[in-house]
Amino acid sequence: MKILAACPDCIQEASKDGKQPKFNPIAGELDDNGMIHVSCDRGHSGVVLYNARRYEVLVRSAARAALDGYTNEVVAVMSSALERIYEFYIRVSSRAKGIPEETVEAAWKNVAAQSERQFGAFQFLYMLDQSRPFKLEPRITETRNKVVHRGKIVREAEALEFAENVYGVIQHLQTELQSKFPQFVAEEVEREMKVQQSQVPEGVNHIKLSTTTVNVDKSKNEVTGVVTKFIEHVACHTSDARARFSCIASKIRPSRPLLRDGGFAQALVECLLWIDKGNSRGGWIVY
Ligand SMILES: [Zn+2]
Numbered sequence: 001m002k003i004l005a006a007c008p009d010c011i012q013e014a015s016k017d018g019k020q021p022k023f024n025p026i027a028g029e030l031d032d033n034g035m036i037h038v039s040c041d042r043g044h045s046g047v048v049l050y051n052a053r054r055y056e057v058l059v060r061s062a063a064r065a066a067l068d069g070y071t072n073e074v075v076a077v078m079s080s081a082l083e084r085i086y087e088f089y090i091r092v093s094s095r096a097k098g099i100p101e102e103t104v105e106a107a108w109k110n111v112a113a114q115s116e117r118q119f120g121a122f123q124f125l126y127m128l129d130q131s132r133p134f135k136l137e138p139r140i141t142e143t144r145n146k147v148v149h150r151g152k153i154v155r156e157a158e159a160l161e162f163a164e165n166v167y168g169v170i171q172h173l174q175t176e177l178q179s180k181f182p183q184f185v186a187e188e189v190e191r192e193m194k195v196q197q198s199q200v201p202e203g204v205n206h207i208k209l210s211t212t213t214v215n216v217d218k219s220k221n222e223v224t225g226v227v228t229k230f231i232e233h234v235a236c237h238t239s240d241a242r243a244r245f246s247c248i249a250s251k252i253r254p255s256r257p258l259l260r261d262g263g264f265a266q267a268l269v270e271c272l273l274w275i276d277k278g279n280s281r282g283g284w285i286v287y
Contacts, residue, residue, distance in 0.1 A: 001061055002027045005036040008205040009044035030057065034196045036209065047206040049196045051189070055084040055170060062163060063233035071159035075147040078166040078230075082140075083115050085170045086122040088188070092177050093125040095184040101191065129180060140165055160231065167230040 005028040028038035028048060036048040050057070058081035065073035087108075094104045111117035126134040143162045146152040154162075177185050193208070200206050213227045227233060 001030045001057070003030045003036050003050060004028075005038050005048040005050075005209055006207065007038055007040035007042070007044050008046035008048065008207045010040055010042065011207060012205060033199050034192070035199065035206075044205075047200050047204050049193065049200070049206055049208045051193060051208050051210040053084070053088055053189070053192070055081040055088060058084060059167065059170065059230070059233060063230065066160065066163065066230075066234045069156070071154045071156050072147050072152075074159040075143060075154055075162050078163045079144045079148060082166050082169060083118065085173050086118055089173055089177060090118070090122050090125055092181050092184045092188050093129055095188055096129075096181045130176065136169065137165060140169070163230040167233075171228065 004025045007026060026038055026040055028036035030036050030050060034050050034052070036050050037045070038048055039045045058077050062074050062077040062081065065071075065077060090108075091104060094107075095101075111121055123134055140162065143154070143158065147154050197206075213233055
């Protein structure tokens with residue numbers, strides 16, 4: 001999957017005099033370990049560690065599929081995103097109960113190949129945490145099964161409705177985790193990033209990249225909050241948004257220092273991408 005990132009070598013070079021480097025976006029390829037492989041036009045090859053949960057990556061992938069009209073892919077990929085937020089919930093909830101990582105890993109191996117088992121594990125952890133059963137709209141499962149198992153060609157309206165419903169569930173679970181277990185969410189994210197970091201080949205320059213998709217009030221040019229709809233993720237990938245990126249990126253500086261603890265490994269690149277959605281709210285992608 002292609003993701004916009006930056007060249008770690010160019011950032012390091014540009015920062016030699018202690019100044020904040022410009023964010024020069026280039027497309028890289030995201031691999032299964034959360035690493036974006038970039039090659040810039042100056043001949044550098046580097047690695048960008050993508051600080052995003054797997055379900056977030058999948059939502060972005062589904063948004064691009066929706067933009068390109070691949071409705072069945074929207075349903076299939078959003079179904080995967082739903083399964084991955086269940087996994088994230090299981091891992092955070094287990095951590096909150098003091099279960100050692102090795103034990104969770106060993107237990108996960110028994111359910112890793114079967115999503116129904118994972119859903120069962122999630123159901124009961126959710127019930128223990130929230131004192132009520134987790135309810136999933138039957139329509140979500142019905143549409144998923146029709147598309148994934150029977151190859152039904154789904155119409156756009158149904159695919160988008162499915163994606164909005166699933167995105168609503170993802171946001172609901174994110175909110176519940178964040179309000180109940182903020183410390184353990186942070187620890188789980190840190191664990192994921194450590195695993196990613198350990199896989200960077202020796203001597204290869206790397207930086208970290210975080211992205212958030214947010215809305216702006218265009219009249220005030222202010223960020224008003226993170227997006228809450230799947231369709232807003234879709235809007236951020238329009239060709240208009242992409243075309244604007246290059247001119248916008250050069251005017252924006254990272255809002256947080258790139259040079260933390262004197263090292264580039266901890267660098268966080270941020271940038272804003274403005275998109276135009278006609279008369280509705282504009283959107284920004286914060287890098
Ligand atoms: Zn470079």
